[in-house]
Amino acid sequence: MSEHANDQVLTGPELKGMENYRSLMDVFHEAVKRFADNPAFTCMGQTLTFTELDKLSGHFAAWLQHETGLQPGDRIAIQLPNVLQFPVAVFGAMRAGLVVVNTNPLYTEREMAHQFKDSGAKAILILANMADKLEKVLDRTDIEHVLVTELGDLHGFPKRFLINAVVKYVKKMVPSYSLPMAVPFRKALKDGASRNHREVERELDDIAALQYTGGTTGMPKGTMLTHCNLVANMLQADAAIGPGLDEGKEVVIAPLPVYHIYTFTVNCLFLMKTGNHSILITNPRDLDNFVKELKSIQFTAFIGLNTLFNALCNRDDFRNLDFSKLHLTISGGMALTKASAERWKEVTGCDIAEGYGLTETSPVVSFNPIDNIQLGTIGKPVAGTSVKVVDTDGNDLPLGEAGELCVKGPQVMKGYWNLDEETAKVLSDDGWFSTGDIAVLQEDGFIKIVDRKKDMILVSGFNVYPNEIEDVVAAHPGIVEAAAVGVPDESSGEAVKLFVVSRDENLDEKSLREWCKKELAAYKVPKSVEFRDELPKTNVGKVLRRQLRDEEQERQGEQKS
Template sequence: MSEHANAAVLRGPALEGLDQYDSVTDIFHSAVARFKDKPAFSCMGKTLTFAELDRLSADFAAWLQHSTDLVPGDRIAIQLPNVLQFPVAVFGALRAGLVVVNTNPLYTEREMANQFKDANAKAIVILANMASKLEKVLDKTEIKHVLVTQLADLHDVPKRWLINAVVKHVKKMVPAYSLPGAIGFSAALKKGASLNHTDVKRRPDDLAALQYTGGTTGMPKGAMLTHRNLVANMLQARQAIGSHLTDGEELVIAPLPVYHIYTFTVNCLFLMETGNHSLLITNPRDMDAFVKELKGLPFTAFIGLNTLFNALCNRDDFKQLDFSKLKLTISGGMALTKASAQRWEETTGCPIAEGYGLTETSPIVSFNPNDAIQLGTIGKPVAGTAVKVVDTDGNEVALGEPGELCVQGPQVMKGYWQREDETHHSIDANGWFYTGDIAVLQEDGYIRIVDRKKDMILVSGFNVYPNEVEDVVAAHPDVLESAAVGVPDEDAGEAIKLFVVSKNAQLDAKTLRQWCKKELTGYKVPKIIEFRDELPKTNVGKVLRRQLRDEEPSNT
């Protein structure tokens, strides 16, 4: 905290060790050397040690270097759920000097095409379940190298055959596709094992990842995260969280998607750096299988968010698990309610420590000390980080007063990919990133979020921007105009409510929702649709979303 009670800037402690590493791969090699025989990642009953992760990622790097024309700095999309192939692909790509483009495996063809084109991706690693979508958009992208993997490709025979056969032939989760020239991920690893690779030396300011986030225009933007950004956030996480963990000894549950910046940094990077063991949950929506997988495991930490904590605490089978080893639960991605936190602690005996971050900050900005949790706050700034709040004119406001939260630190992104204007609007000349979230800095050094970006909707921890939803709805021939807003929702934190002015009285909510499902990922599809004769507007014709959002709930 600042020395002066009335100061408008809060600062975390000094950040230690940042100059020791130039890149994420430097930290990777350090971790492998220290923890080679320790388990690194497990999924569906299969575990990879650090030594095995080192070998397999080297095999992938060798394949990339010898069997493609990719050069350091090229972008490779990785469109995978929580499977063992994810860390292998990520670290292999980074060792070959490539830039990782994390891609949501639930994306529609339109969303995939937009992201791949924007990133100028030259290669992709994709789960076979989504390959039919790629087939439809591949010619709209610059992707030349396609690697397809099945769910259990890194499992041992016969389990690999069994799981893959069930997924494809029994559950019929792999639509037919034709991708001439595509290679199996396993085949690439096998070929790479016979080749030598050379780890590409990367500088701190070189890009490591393009992490996409929604934009105020509705089009996702790629946050340029450098090796320095990610290394800094790993070390910041270590100082904020690591004191509660023992290097190389923890079993951490990872149910949230690893392509999301929250889990990508915490589980895939920070826990790798500390030599700890992440259990990847492939489909946390299958709650029966999820809880069954936890049964009997001596897990010591749990990474989640509000909706997941709520859902688990409503289950009798979850309440019967052994929580005697659980010592750390982390919440992020969306606001943690006091009711959820209290229920979790009553159920597990472990309090929840809430943190805060953004894609643009790699993501961690602040965190609640596990031994001094203050519910209702997002904790204190992590090491090397300064935060302030400003008024609408950009002037710093005093502690205790609300204003826009601004962040300065080594984890702040380099900028938005190919969007210089938006970068300049978001990061000032002194390196302050303007979050758009409204916060209060407390005199005790904690931060409290009181509001956030006016139009953004946060559904189960995922950003949804109204313009994207409205653009899809506007394409329906019977829609005159629409407006999407967020409304409180017990399960997801917020739900999307769509107000529609229709040209056809026969148009109904079910039809419109089906239309949206063709173009939007599930969490972006409106949950509530209300038809209106007109929408409230400003005198220049801009729809007043805030007025719609603040209305009393309709009975229709």
């Protein structure tokens, strides 16, 4: 339970267990020893046990140590979707002492070039599907070693051959490329199997991963996450979520990208530590095949976010699944609306426990107690974590008042890679990280996020928070999803514009505004509504308010000209 340090700070319980680990590798080896024959990861029907994960990651570590000149602390980019190669590569790289640079497979050439150059990555493991992009930017990076893997590489024959052939020749998803120095990942594992790897000692303060932020306010920044940050957050997640899990027996659906900090920490670290089984969904956007795969799995836990919950609950085939074993659903990554949570409970019979975090906090900051979920909040601070809110001048505010949320704890990043000035803007000398989120700390120890600081809309001097509007709109039975943004307005400075996806073809702007008037103060009611077939989203599924705002400003600019 969270405790009040004073009337301005909420503090989680004491964090226990850090003294047992020197690095993430201690966590890994402990899990392998305890859960040797348990399934660790499954993807497209192929499963790796903890023992097999140990063996294959050891082969990769040996190849890195004997076939490259890479030294502990060097960076290796891993650009993969949810496939079995990901955990093998991550743990293999860390066992060789390398720093993992998780890279989005959907990146453009420009984004790839920036991240590889900025991180100083000397090696990369990349899916063949985007190797043509690497070919075009390689000379703008410091990369010396290239490994390429195909989607089905860790499946047995003939399934491996069939998967790779279909992807390449039938679906034509692998553009031609020329990377003469590239080593096939399967060859690296085979060559590494004949060599011995040496375990590299790493300290808690050493960087384990460079996790790039989403770049919503400019070019992505590399967040330095140390072994201490990630071990601490894994233990914090265990203390918060663990009581709701049966160690070594859970089957957890993991549809969100493993390169994203949310899934990276929860599935690859916390669930590995507890010996549980993660089902990696390679392409959750393909809802037909996603639901088809779920039919054959007796899953006990599900990790997702608001837009995914919405999309699944709108499908009859999903609603007809067997949810009798499902007892835990976790939401993160974006705000969970009350309407989505209630619909999920109606469809699956399972409550959603919402948590909160950021890349810079490894990511978990708070979580709703499994036995005391308070819908509409992000729960209480996890163990070893303190939170407070401050005003625009940085002064601490009392409980109950809205202000910028600040976080202090062992999971807070070391800083931004090679960006001391940017680090100083958000990380104080005494360790408080400014999140950029507006929050209220409640007297009962729960935290409520009001909105993103930069997304706040100023209407005639009144603060309007998009989350509140979207929550009201999402409760309308004809709405699939919604996004509210601020647009320039001559009379009020800014006005609220609402973008919606509707399941009711008869729903119109007037009736939707009338719905809002019943629940919102007049200045919060959207001045205009635009109906769309879909809303732009990040690769993780967050609605891109900024893109909608930029599109609207550009449209208004064209009209004026």
